[in-house]
Amino acid sequence: MASRRKITLDRRKVVEKILKDRGDILLVTGLGAPTWDAAAVGDHPNNFYLWGGMGGAVLTGLGLALAQPKRRVLVITGDGEMLMGVGGLATVAVQKPSNLAICIMDNQRYGETGMQETHTEHGVDLAAMAAGAGFQKYSTVYNNRELAEAIPVLYSEQGPVFVDVKVTDAPQPMTLPPRDGPMLKHRFRENLLGHV
Amino acid sequence: MAISYKLQRRKVVHQILKERGDAAVITGIGNAVHDVASFNDDPKNMYLAGVMGGASMVAFGIALAQPKRRVLVITGDGELLAGVGSLATIGVEQPKNMSIIVIDNQAYGATGNQHTHTGSGVDLVGIAAASGFKKTALITTQAELESELPKIHSEPGPYFAVVKVTNKSSPRIDAPRDGTYVARRFRAAVTGESM
Amino acid sequence: MATKKKKKTDWSKEVFKVLKKADIRQIAYVPDAGHTSLIKMAVADNAIKPVSLTSEQEGIAVLSGAWLGGEAGALLMQSSGVGNVINMLGMANECRFPLLMLVTMRGEWGEFNPWQVPMGQATETVLDAAGVIIHRADDPAEIAETVEAAAKIAFDSGRMVAVLIGQRVVGFKDWTK
Structure with a gap:
């Protein structure tokens, strides 16, 4: 328990x-x-934003990491999104992608729908779930010192790694990236592969 | 890398059911149905012959509706994995009268014995504990099974155990497959109302 | 009992050849009896990364990532799994990710388990409603060419395609074992 x-x-x-x-x-x-x-x-051609597909971020990262074993793949997602596809942690752990890092912005809330509490507010420990799934490297971050330790892990520790960052539920200004799916896909692939 | 285990699923399930008292038993799709049906066709059994991943939540709903009755889930590792987020939901809700028993053969037995994740390092007991289950157990021997039996039936839950079993198949013993019949019979048995 | 062992092996081999020709590199799956041989071939092939899933919707996301990373993939599942993927299909649809799904049908030809019938009967309608192109194969001799056509429209035209492999092909499940 957390x-x-x-x-x-x-x-x-x-x-x-x-x-x-x-x-x-x-x-x-x-x-x-x-x-x-x-x-x-800042928007970046190496960013692929999910605007839907709740529960799919980590698995999208897995498919990408398997396809691009020499590139580091980072997934940043929320606690609600992670919980919706939490079986994916087991799927990732079985695949053992050494280049995949998962980072949860865990505000313990469904932020887009009215700040309802998620299961992490009530004791569900995502890092321990990742450990149970078989992740060797996992942690929960509460402060800047722990964050400073976690960032190099996200970038260079042998994956898969899992970091749950506990963040406040203070509202933030909306900053919206492009949302046209084919455009995001083409931009990402062109930048990565040299073709669409 | 999968380790082989000695406990036989059918014997394990029968031993658990022998002491069920008036517990409701919900089975997940697959071999768990046959394991339970081969002991007896109790009207307080609800067999799920579909809805993979749904057994624990069906049982949770029953546990809320029947707070004085023990509700046992008997299901397989593949079925549990397909709805593993349910563990977090149950961990948050803390139903005291509910036990989940995973008969873990580390394979999808009904579809060709493909490996499930539990044979590749996934620790369901760890995931249940991380989800907030206060009482968890990993059962790999007869002695461990016997020491856990009283907890399965009466420890304030939610209780969660994984029983590691051999992957040998047992003869198929069918439960009634008509969902309407099984559901009505179950409801009558646990509520005392007529079918 | 009518399980057509020989034919089953044959169509799986042909389909696997088609998948190789389409340069499929990731095969994500939730097992089904009808996919047994294909899964074994995928696991044995060094050029293919087999991804065993806990639930089918994971597969849509994995294959989306695969395509972003420059690889083509396929998702193998049973018709019951179609019910699990609907919302995730929205990502493949909006981004026009190629998506090749091979679905072995239950709940239709000679089904024994009544619980399989509702999803099996709804499979085509639900996929159609979600914008998936549906190809059906009920004759073992037609499966490979159907998958080949599906792979072309998926990868060449960037569409979601499901090949529904009729329960008639897989044969009645032998419930005596």
Whole structure:
């Protein structure tokens, strides 16, 4: 069970810190606030934003990581989105993609639908679920010191790695990236593969 | 990498059912149905012959509706994995009268014995604990089964156990397949109302 | 009992050849008896990454990622799994991700388990409503060419396609075992 520690981290600042030195990582974001967080840092051709497909961010990252074993793939998604496809953690752990990192912006809320509490507000421990699924590297982050330790893990520790970052539910301005699916797909593939 | 286990699924299920008292038993799709039906066709059995991934939540609804009755889920590892998010929902709700028993042969027995994730390092007990289940157990021997039996039936739950079993198949013993009949009979048996 | 062992092996081999020709690199699956041989071939092939799923909707997302990363994939499942993928199909639809699904049917030809009937009977309607192009194959001799056509429209024209492999092909399930 998750311990009850005070939650102080601001999600926008956390995502900004994670993406500041992103190098050539390929980023997949889950629908809702994680997509706005990434957009707030700056749109990027190596970003693929999910605007739907709730529960699919981690698995989209898995397929991408299997297809591009030499590139680091980072998935940033929310706790509600992760819970909806939580069996995917087991699927990822069985595949053992060494280049896949998963980072949860865990505000313990369904932020897009009225801030209803998710299961993580009530003791469900996503990092422990990842451990149960078979992840060797997992952690829960509550403060900047732990975040500073977690960021290198996301970028260079042998994957799959899982980091659950506890963030406040303070509202953030909406920053919307492009949402036309074919455009996002073509841009991502062209930048990665040199063709659409 | 899969380890082989000695417990036989049918014997395990029969031993659990011997002490069920007035418990309601919900089975997940597949071999769990046959394991339970081969003991007896109790009217307080609800056999799910479809809806893969749904057994635990069906049982949870019954547990809420029947708070004084123990509700046992007997299901397979593949079925549980298909709806593994349910563990988090149940972990949050903390129904005291519910036990989930996963008969884990590490394979999809009904479709050709393909490996499930539990043979490749996925720890369902760990996931249940992470989901908020206070009482969990991994059962691999007869002695462990016997020491857990009282907890399965009466420990304040939600209780969760994985029983590792051999992957040998047992003769097929069918349960009634007519859903309307099974559901009405079940409801009558647990409510005392007529069918 | 009418399980056509030989034919079953044959169509699976032919279909596998078609998948190889289409340069399929990721095969995501939730097992079904009708897919047994295909899954075995996928696991044995070094050029293919087999991805065993806990639930079918994971497969839509995995194959979306595969396409973003430059690889083609296929999803193998039973008709009951079609019910699990509907919302996730929205991503493939909106992004026009190629999506090849091979669906072995239950709940139709000689079905023994009444619980399989509702989803089996709804499979075509539901896929159609979600915008998926549906090809059906009820004759073992036609499955491979149907999958080949489906793969072309999926990968060349960027569409979601399901090949429904009739329960008649797989044969009645032998319930005596």
